[in-house]
Amino acid sequence: MKSLTIRNLSKTYFDVHAGTNVTAVHDISLEVPAGEFVSVVGPSGCGKTTLLNMIAGFLPHTGGEILVGGKPVKGPGPDRGVVFQSFALFPWRTVLDNVAFGPKMRGVGRAEREKIAHEYLALAKLSEAAGRYPNELSGGMQQRVGVVRALANEPDVLLMDEPFASVDAQTRMTLQEELTRIWEQKRPTVIFITHDVPEAVFLGNRVVALSKGRVLEEIAVDLPRPRVWDDLNEDDRFKALSGRVLQLVRSA
Amino acid sequence: MSKCCNTAREVILDHGELASRPRLSDAAAAAVLHPERPARRFLPEEEVMRHRLSSALWFCAPFAVLLVLWAVLIPAFEVNPRLFPNLESVVQAGLDGIKDGTLIRHIGASLMRVTVGTLLALVFAIPLGIAMGVSPAVSSFLTPPFRFFSVLAGIAWIPVASLWFGYGFGAITFVIFNAVFFIVTYNTLLGVSTIPMQVRHAAASLGAGKWAMLTEVLLPGALPNIVTGIRTGLGFAWRGLIAAEMIATNVGLGYMLFVARDFYKTEVIVLGMIVIGVLWLLLDRLLLAPIERATSERWGLVQRA
Amino acid sequence: MTTLFLQAWSHYLRLTTRWPSIGTLVPFVPLVVAWWVVTELQVFPRAFLPGPAEVVRSFVSLVYTGVLPEYLQDSMVRLAVGSFWGIVLGIPLGILVGLSQRAHKALWPVLLFFQAIGDIAWLPILVIWFGYGLTTMTVVIVYTVIFPVVLNTVLGVRSIPITLHRAALSLGASRTRMLWEVVLPGALPNIMTGLRNGLGYGWRALIATEIIVGTSGIGFLMFDARRAGSVVEILLGMIILGILWYIVDSWILAPIERATGQRWGLVTK
Numbered sequence: 025m026k027s028l029t030i031r032n033l034s035k036t037y038f039d040v041h042a043g044t045n046v047t048a049v050h051d052i053s054l055e056v057p058a059g060e061f062v063s064v065v066g067p068s069g070c071g072k073t074t075l076l077n078m079i080a081g082f083l084p085h086t087g088g089e090i091l092v093g094g095k096p097v098k099g100p101g102p103d104r105g106v107v108f109q110s111f112a113l114f115p116w117r118t119v120l121d122n123v124a125f126g127p128k129m130r131g132v133g134r135a136e137r138e139k140i141a142h143e144y145l146a147l148a149k150l151s152e153a154a155g156r157y158p159n160e161l162s163g164g165m166q167q168r169v170g171v172v173r174a175l176a177n178e179p180d181v182l183l184m185d186e187p188f189a190s191v192d193a194q195t196r197m198t199l200q201e202e203l204t205r206i207w208e209q210k211r212p213t214v215i216f217i218t219h220d221v222p223e224a225v226f227l228g229n230r231v232v233a234l235s236k237g238r239v240l241e242e243i244a245v246d247l248p249r250p251r252v253w254d255d256l257n258e259d260d261r262f263k264a265l266s267g268r269v270l271q272l273v274r275s276a
Numbered sequence: 277m278s279k280c281c282n283t284a285r286e287v288i289l290d291h292g293e294l295a296s297r298p299r300l301s302d303a304a305a306a307a308v309l310h311p312e313r314p315a316r317r318f319l320p321e322e323e324v325m326r327h328r329l330s331s332a333l334w335f336c337a338p339f340a341v342l343l344v345l346w347a348v349l350i351p352a353f354e355v356n357p358r359l360f361p362n363l364e365s366v367v368q369a370g371l372d373g374i375k376d377g378t379l380i381r382h383i384g385a386s387l388m389r390v391t392v393g394t395l396l397a398l399v400f401a402i403p404l405g406i407a408m409g410v411s412p413a414v415s416s417f418l419t420p421p422f423r424f425f426s427v428l429a430g431i432a433w434i435p436v437a438s439l440w441f442g443y444g445f446g447a448i449t450f451v452i453f454n455a456v457f458f459i460v461t462y463n464t465l466l467g468v469s470t471i472p473m474q475v476r477h478a479a480a481s482l483g484a485g486k487w488a489m490l491t492e493v494l495l496p497g498a499l500p501n502i503v504t505g506i507r508t509g510l511g512f513a514w515r516g517l518i519a520a521e522m523i524a525t526n527v528g529l530g531y532m533l534f535v536a537r538d539f540y541k542t543e544v545i546v547l548g549m550i551v552i553g554v555l556w557l558l559l560d561r562l563l564l565a566p567i568e569r570a571t572s573e574r575w576g577l578v579q580r581a
Numbered sequence: 582m583t584t585l586f587l588q589a590w591s592h593y594l595r596l597t598t599r600w601p602s603i604g605t606l607v608p609f610v611p612l613v614v615a616w617w618v619v620t621e622l623q624v625f626p627r628a629f630l631p632g633p634a635e636v637v638r639s640f641v642s643l644v645y646t647g648v649l650p651e652y653l654q655d656s657m658v659r660l661a662v663g664s665f666w667g668i669v670l671g672i673p674l675g676i677l678v679g680l681s682q683r684a685h686k687a688l689w690p691v692l693l694f695f696q697a698i699g700d701i702a703w704l705p706i707l708v709i710w711f712g713y714g715l716t717t718m719t720v721v722i723v724y725t726v727i728f729p730v731v732l733n734t735v736l737g738v739r740s741i742p743i744t745l746h747r748a749a750l751s752l753g754a755s756r757t758r759m760l761w762e763v764v765l766p767g768a769l770p771n772i773m774t775g776l777r778n779g780l781g782y783g784w785r786a787l788i789a790t791e792i793i794v795g796t797s798g799i800g801f802l803m804f805d806a807r808r809a810g811s812v813v814e815i816l817l818g819m820i821i822l823g824i825l826w827y828i829v830d831s832w833i834l835a836p837i838e839r840a841t842g843q844r845w846g847l848v849t850k
Contacts, residue, residue: 080477081481099480108478112474112477116499432822434792435815515785
């Protein structure tokens with residue numbers, strides 16, 4: 025796992041539909057040490073997805089720099105794994121093959137990469153689903169596959185783009201707890217984008233509140249781990265932190 | 277963009293393709309009747325085989341009835357053989373045609389032209405379709421011309437083809453090429469452009485290079501549309517083949533039919549019609565439909581359309 | 582340079598959202614230009630590939646002499662008559678086969694087989710029976726149109742959720758009311774698709790028949806031109822065919838299909 029540094033990042037582009045220049049991200053700087061879980065939260069249109077897409081390399085940035093482990097990034101690559109809101113699993117490959125995809129791209133042999141895939145599926149408690157196709161699984165299970173698929177490739181940084189937004193509320197809570205459990209075992213560097221404030225506080229070591237393409241404030245979350253919803257729902261500090269972040273986001 | 281593509285896909289849908297859809301509605305009906313049971317059931321191997329065997333038998337049953345009716349009614353009403361042949365004479369004509377090789381030659385010529393024309397068309401259509409489909413701007417710009425040319429598929433090209441290539445193999449293969457090329461290119465374009473961007477991003481973020489992207493993402497993602505396109509295109513190609521053979525050559529099933537008309541040899545005509553029907557039925561249901569089912573339904577992509 | 586291009590593209594995109602027809606027509610411009618260039622450069626002999634100017638001239642003269650309008654009318658009338666019968670016979674048949682399991686089992690394979698034979702293969706025997714006239718052509722068109730209509734109607738009928746049937750029954754609908762209130766509206770989007778496909782096939786069948794055995798009509802125009810060795814009219818005929826069908830399909834049929842299916846939120850494909 026490596027650190028992620030963002031310095032004076034900005035994104036301005038020409039919107040063909042509007043016919044004008046649009047600035048989605050203004051001068052954002054962020055330091056994420058290796059192994060830290062950072063939640064980025066903000067209302068729709070605040071630029072958080074654009075930020076993630078730039079870090080991932082799907083969008084070029086027009087100003088500033090992005091460094092992973094001290095080295096600048098160029099385009100998408102296996103050093104920055106991504107978990108998508110729509111799961112983005114390959115429907116024509118089994119669950120096992122989906123998880124083995126990254127290693128396959130690296131040239132790992134079949135036996136070896138299937139072993140890796142099985143390991144990670146076991147981590148997500150999905151071993152029985154290995155031979156199934158994505159459309160046969162529920163949304164929650166599909167996203168778990170999405171998470172371990174990205175992890176199985178052992179990226180330096182894990183980027184998660186509102187991964188639980190397409191899943192029902194109960195499953196979401198389970199997935200959040202699963203994610204913290206997996207994170208504590210593997211300790212990847214994570215950038216987690218969401219519009220759900222309690223989720224951001226629940227998951228992160230730090231919450232970055234974004235609005236209109238700018239950072240409003242960074243708030244440290246010093247709640248102990250492991251974090252479980254039943255406990256935190258009653259915890260005063262959790263409620264205070266959530267309340268503060270919510271206020272920030274809503275007032276901007 | 278999706279609005280244009282959805283309706284465009286409807287234009288391209290072939291009635292043959294829809295004929296396989298009842299399976300989807302059975303599943304849908306089952307899901308409605310038993311909401312707790314998942315819509316897809318995984319049956320053991322032998323049950324699947326027995327199911328297939330019994331549905332094959334049920335499929336043939338109405339034809340057995342028709343054959344019996346034919347054998348009985350024609351002689352009973354003393355129908356003029358110049359108007360409609362009786363079953364025996366058709367069978368006899370078939371046997372004769374096989375014995376002296378003419379039937380085989382005609383079938384061979386027709387199949388050869390279809391195969392060559394189709395393969396040639398696919399070699400150009402699929403790469404072109406993928407190249408065009410990758411960029412949303414290019415695919416939406418090029419969609420209207422391709423739709424336009426898809427309309428002219430097959431038969432409308434016959435007069436031009438016969439003037440440009442003269443009689444025979446070239447002209448007919450050209451007609452078939454056209455029938456398949458435009459439709460497959462268009463469907464490939466559609467298929468690639470409807471692969472969700474996030475899936476392509478996912479592959480990129482997992483380290484897929486250009487070649488891997490093509491073989492692991494674009495081709496499989498577009499495959500259901502490509503197969504539908506091939507099936508539709510072949511339907512037009514087959515019809516175009518028969519029509520072209522009627523006026524532009526001297527061997528082949530279409531020719532066989534047309535020439536027999538001059539001599540009022542209705543048994544040859546009916547034989548030819550049955551052969552054409554059986555060939556297409558075999559090709560479509562035993563080859564194309566299973567491929568289509570295997571790709572789209574297995575991968576749950578049918579719902580995408 | 583790229584900004585200029587982006588600006589132009591942006592203007593184009595916004596124009597097409599306001600007037601979608603522009604999006605349909607503009608892509609043909611480079612095509613026509615390329616055609617013109619290829620003929621000017623005489624890449625192929627002029628006799629083989631005439632240029633746009635000649636085709637337009639031929640169009641004007643054929644319209645002037647009244648030949649084209651007459652042929653067009655002939656073709657359209659035949660298509661209309663054949664399609665009418667195809668639809669009138671096809672929809673009830675489709676509903677019957679869709680609703681009755683027994684009819685489905687008995688007729689479905691037969692339908693598939695006869696559809697596989699295809700319209701063109703019937704031409705020789707139809708010519709023996711009815712000669713070279715209107716009847717042969719009408720029969721071919723009816724034959725061609727009826728299959729997509731029936732098959733799609735069957736699909737539409739069978740994809741109506743059973744809960745709708747039950748709801749109607751529990752609200753006191755009789756079998757006949759059911760047909761009118763549930764089956765027809767429920768199957769309507771698919772019926773429209775079938776109509777659209779059927780007309781598409783019927784159109785092609787018409788041209789094929791006119792090419793092979795016709796005495797007038799656009800297909801015959803092309804057939805006759807072929808006999809005279811004149812590529813110009815053939816190209817003209819093809820372009821007219823393409824445009825006509827494009828117009829009918831995109832501006833008449835597709836909107837109707839969208840209006841029924843999408844308005845009722847029922848698009849079952």
